[in-house]
Amino acid sequence: MQELSNSILYYEFAKGETESYQIHRDIELIYLLKGELEVEVADKIYHLQADDVIMINTMNKHRIIKKNNTLYVKLFIRYMKLCQLLNSKNFYFICNSVVEINNNYEDLRKLIIKLLNEHFIYQNYKEVYLNKIYYEIVIFLLNEFQIKKNELEISDKDEDEKRLTDILEYIEIHYQQNITLNDLSKEFFLTPQYLAKYFREKTGTTFLKYLNHVRLKAAIEDLKNTNQTILKVALDNGFPNVASFSRVFYENFKIKPMVFRNQYRKDNLDSNLDLEKIDIEVQTILKENVSYNEDNIECNNISVEIDAFQKQRYKAYWREMIDVGNFDFLSNSDIQNQISILKKELGFEYAKIVLDNTIEYNEIGKFDYFKNERVFDFLLENNFKLYIVIDYRKIRLNNNFYAYLDKLLSHFANRYSITNVQNWRFELFYDSDFEDEKAILYFEEYKKISAIINKYNIRKDLMGPGIFLSYEGDNLQRYLEVMKRSKISYDTLTLSVYPYLYGKVEEEIMLHRISNNQYMNNQYALAKSIMKKHGVDFENIYFTEWKESLMQNDIINDSCYKGALIVKNILSCFDEVNVLCYSSPLDIMLDSKNSNSVVSGLAGMLTKQGIKKPAFYAYYFLNKIGKYLLKKEEHLLITASETKNYSIVCHNCKKLNYKYYTQKEHQVLTGSYDELFEDNDKLTLQFQFKNIDNGKYCIKERSINKHFGSVQDTWLQMIETEEINIGLSEVDYLKNMAAPSIRLYSAQVTDGTLCLEYQLEPNEIKHIHIIYQY
Numbered sequence: 001m002q003e004l005s006n007s008i009l010y011y012e013f014a015k016g017e018t019e020s021y022q023i024h025r026d027i028e029l030i031y032l033l034k035g036e037l038e039v040e041v042a043d044k045i046y047h048l049q050a051d052d053v054i055m056i057n058t059m060n061k062h063r064i065i066k067k068n069n070t071l072y073v074k075l076f077i078r079y080m081k082l083c084q085l086l087n088s089k090n091f092y093f094i095c096n097s098v099v100e101i102n103n104n105y106e107d108l109r110k111l112i113i114k115l116l117n118e119h120f121i122y123q124n125y126k127e128v129y130l131n132k133i134y135y136e137i138v139i140f141l142l143n144e145f146q147i148k149k150n151e152l153e154i155s156d157k158d159e160d161e162k163r164l165t166d167i168l169e170y171i172e173i174h175y176q177q178n179i180t181l182n183d184l185s186k187e188f189f190l191t192p193q194y195l196a197k198y199f200r201e202k203t204g205t206t207f208l209k210y211l212n213h214v215r216l217k218a219a220i221e222d223l224k225n226t227n228q229t230i231l232k233v234a235l236d237n238g239f240p241n242v243a244s245f246s247r248v249f250y251e252n253f254k255i256k257p258m259v260f261r262n263q264y265r266k267d268n269l270d271s272n273l274d275l276e277k278i279d280i281e282v283q284t285i286l287k288e289n290v291s292y293n294e295d296n297i298e299c300n301n302i303s304v305e306i307d308a309f310q311k312q313r314y315k316a317y318w319r320e321m322i323d324v325g326n327f328d329f330l331s332n333s334d335i336q337n338q339i340s341i342l343k344k345e346l347g348f349e350y351a352k353i354v355l356d357n358t359i360e361y362n363e364i365g366k367f368d369y370f371k372n373e374r375v376f377d378f379l380l381e382n383n384f385k386l387y388i389v390i391d392y393r394k395i396r397l398n399n400n401f402y403a404y405l406d407k408l409l410s411h412f413a414n415r416y417s418i419t420n421v422q423n424w425r426f427e428l429f430y431d432s433d434f435e436d437e438k439a440i441l442y443f444e445e446y447k448k449i450s451a452i453i454n455k456y457n458i459r460k461d462l463m464g465p466g467i468f469l470s471y472e473g474d475n476l477q478r479y480l481e482v483m484k485r486s487k488i489s490y491d492t493l494t495l496s497v498y499p500y501l502y503g504k505v506e507e508e509i510m511l512h513r514i515s516n517n518q519y520m521n522n523q524y525a526l527a528k529s530i531m532k533k534h535g536v537d538f539e540n541i542y543f544t545e546w547k548e549s550l551m552q553n554d555i556i557n558d559s560c561y562k563g564a565l566i567v568k569n570i571l572s573c574f575d576e577v578n579v580l581c582y583s584s585p586l587d588i589m590l591d592s593k594n595s596n597s598v599v600s601g602l603a604g605m606l607t608k609q610g611i612k613k614p615a616f617y618a619y620y621f622l623n624k625i626g627k628y629l630l631k632k633e634e635h636l637l638i639t640a641s642e643t644k645n646y647s648i649v650c651h652n653c654k655k656l657n658y659k660y661y662t663q664k665e666h667q668v669l670t671g672s673y674d675e676l677f678e679d680n681d682k683l684t685l686q687f688q689f690k691n692i693d694n695g696k697y698c699i700k701e702r703s704i705n706k707h708f709g710s711v712q713d714t715w716l717q718m719i720e721t722e723e724i725n726i727g728l729s730e731v732d733y734l735k736n737m738a739a740p741s742i743r744l745y746s747a748q749v750t751d752g753t754l755c756l757e758y759q760l761e762p763n764e765i766k767h768i769h770i771i772y773q774y
């Protein structure tokens with residue numbers, strides 16, 4: 001075991017040997033270097049492959065199940081030291097690469113490998129450097145994998161269980177002191193008699209025996225790892241003298257402390273050969289895997305070569321659908337005007353609308369469609385096709401709904417033509433945990449609604465259920481199991497996607513914001529793996545609900561970062577997701593407080609005054625590209641038209657740091673915006689187009705960054721205080737300023753090659769249009 005005195009973390013290498021069940025206070029992190037391993041945690045078995053990581057929380061019952069030819073490292077975080085350092089307690093982590101797809105695991109592996117490489121370097125200040133790495137690992141785990149207690153939605157919390165946890169933690173913090181049952185009873189406002197009985201009932205032992213167990217556990221570590229005298233070991237760990245220490249030690253282990261120390265050191269000498277073999281094996285693994293030794297520093301210069309002959313068709317899946325809310329929203333003329341702008345300038349094909357479930361009858365007892373007509377007329381006049389969401393929770397107990405839906409389709413088939421209605425799409429939305437009974441009831445409704453829409457030959461199957469995947473995707477697994485039993489099949493699975501973890505932690509519902517900026521790809525990959533496991537292959541996966549935050553009033557929504565993030569996310573899901581629907585596209589839909597501020601952190605693409613945000617221009621730039629794909633990489637998308645023209649959309653999206661994720665979303669201060677990112681480096685992009693026609697080209701470069709086109713930055717330059725009223729002239733000024741900068745220049749191509757270079761500011765987006773001059 002590698003252990004520095006009083007360090008926050010210690011570690012040991014281990015082979016695949018079956019262990020008995022363990023429960024310990026320190027947090028354990030297992031990283032599998034070679035082979036396969038089974039780890040049982042809280043009665044659930046996880047099958048680890050090489051490079052898998054699993055974290056075992058404090059006091060969690062667990063064991064290692066033997067596997068052959070296995071090598072792993074166990075890292076332990078001293079729980080009580082962590083509590084003391086951060087003046088907090090109840091730390092809980094969700095970190096299990098077996099069940100979660102998350103890019104943060106790769107960064108965690110790099111930190112562990114950095115530690116393992118340092119293990120084999122013998123130099124001055126090694127302990128100092130190891131301590132530095134220990135804290136890097138701990139900070140990373142706190143930032144990326146910690147579930148904070150105040151983020152658990154606790155209902156009917158067992159106060160008795162909480163009291164026991166607090167009592168045990170108090171003992172572990174104060175075990176070095178001369179604490180008594182009377183001290184403990186005063187601390188927790190209980191009588192000594194009641195506390196003694198309560199403690200024995202809950203733990204199966206007496207207070208004194210438990211206290212001595214904690215003291216002995218710490219004393220054993222001192223006996224094994226230090227040269228302190230037996231007296232000092234006794235006093236440092238709460239025993240009043242050597243005699244008391246020796247008596248308690250012998251009662252528990254049938255051996256005296258000094259005999260134990262001598263025997264341990266002899267056994268340790270005998271095992272040195274095995275440890276040397278393990279060290280050699282670990283070093284071999286590290287050397288064989290070159291990637292373990294790379295610094296992997298992200299390069300801020302990217303060179304791209306593009307062959308103009310390598311064209312392929314692609315689907316602009318991001319403009320397939322826009323969420324326009326519900327009928328009440330669309331009765332508002334201001335909202336209608338802004339929806340018209342989105343349609344005209346961004347070209348969305350389908351309008352997603354939640355079907356009104358308030359069924360009304362006219363004076364002769366027939367369904368009244370007037371409210372529906374006003375909204376549907378507006379959408380169809382703007383050349384939208386309809387994507388109609390039926391909320392399962394709202395219609396399940398409404399016996400009139402089926403007749404209403406049938407008559408509604410009949411009414412509008414006659415009003416707009418059956419051909420038009422047949423292009424509509426329908427989703428039965430039910431974001432649930434899908435326990436068996438819930439799933440069975442859902443599919444009963446699914447069959448009834450499918451029968452109605454099939455009557456009108458709607459071209460697309462009824463879709464659903466808009467599910468937000470739980471941490472391990474078990475809600476989707478239960479859904480698919482019942483779907484197969486019900487002998488139902490359809491072609492499109494709909495999902496809701498957010499940067500959050502959802503699930504149960506010790507029977508409590510948990511919703512935790514994650515910092516992984518690849519969460520969309522990860523949730524897509526999780527859904528695909530679950531589908532494969534259950535032998536279900538949906539033709540399409542739609543992300544019909546997409547929000548970057550479940551909270552309102554987050555300053556990043558108005559920033560350049562949001563525009564860059566949208567481009568980044570759209571590129572990351574390219575050729576995977578079939579539809580990506582932006583939810584809540586207008587601030588005016590979300591403004592429940594009637595704020596006077598122009599920028600108020602709402603998630604829309606347009607402010608209430610109709611001013612375009614960087615989020616709008618992310619879609620605007622992507623709407624300007626050509627119909628043929630030439631190249632797609634993390635930071636860029638390059639396309640070609642049929643007329644010798646080319647387009648580039650690129651971004652320099654930055655990663656938010658711990659200063660953002662450790663605050664409540666609505667508490668992030670505007671003034672600290674630049675401090676919220678891992679770095680603020682510029683990005684240089686170099687493009688080399690080959691096999692393009694010789695001749696003269698005009699190049700138009702449009703940019704959105706904090707200096708040009710950002711309504712947030714322009715607004716902050718205008719005002720001295722948040723609460724200020726502005727007039728029409730100020731709104732017009734902001735509309736004019738919140739537009740992309742434009743630069744025009746020409747280039748001459750003589751050898752079929754065009755070279756371009758651009759430097760992007762942090763969180764900048766660009767559209768570069770290369771136009772052949774005839």
